[in-house]
Amino acid sequence: MRPDPMDATPWQTVADSPLLRPGDDAALVERLLQAARDVRRRAWAPYSGFQVGAALLDEHGRIHAGCNVENAAYPQSQCAEATAIGALVVAGGRRIVAAAVVGVAPQPVSPCGGCRQRLREFAADTVPIWLADEQRLRVRHTLGELLPASFGPDHLAVRP
Secondary structure, eight states, X not given: OOOOTTOOOOOSSXXXXXXXXXXXXXXXXXXXXXXHHHHHXXXXXXXXXXXXXEEEEETTSOEEEEEOBOOSSGGGOBOHHHHHHHHHHHTTOOOEEEEEEEEOSSSOOOOOHHHHHHHHHHBOTTOEEEEEOSSSEEEEEEHHHHSTTOOOGGGGOOOO
């Protein structure tokens, strides 16, 4: 049985979390969460006051972080996940193998619909997406759980 992600019990470490699944690397998850927490504090959110941080692990084992950057012309704002994807691409990464998103709200903060699609460009359905706040891991999803039946690059592959 999966634990209720809204359970108020804080775990001492990620390794203590009942949200870990077989094959999850607790130390790696903790590094991703810490990177997202650190960058969240740098978010530019003067209008909403809602700071978000994201961290992505690429195929080379590198972590790329990004925060949300608001703009007075709201449609021009940028989500934390989009900023992190830009950092990943600039560094030469082409595949996301794990992600973490940190935001503070009553419910876990997950990527918006647009960012789910952006993540899909570089990530498989099986990629874990860790959602946390400043104190603890809140929930674990896969990209496929967040964006079922998605459209992605494989749909555009040229076939003989």
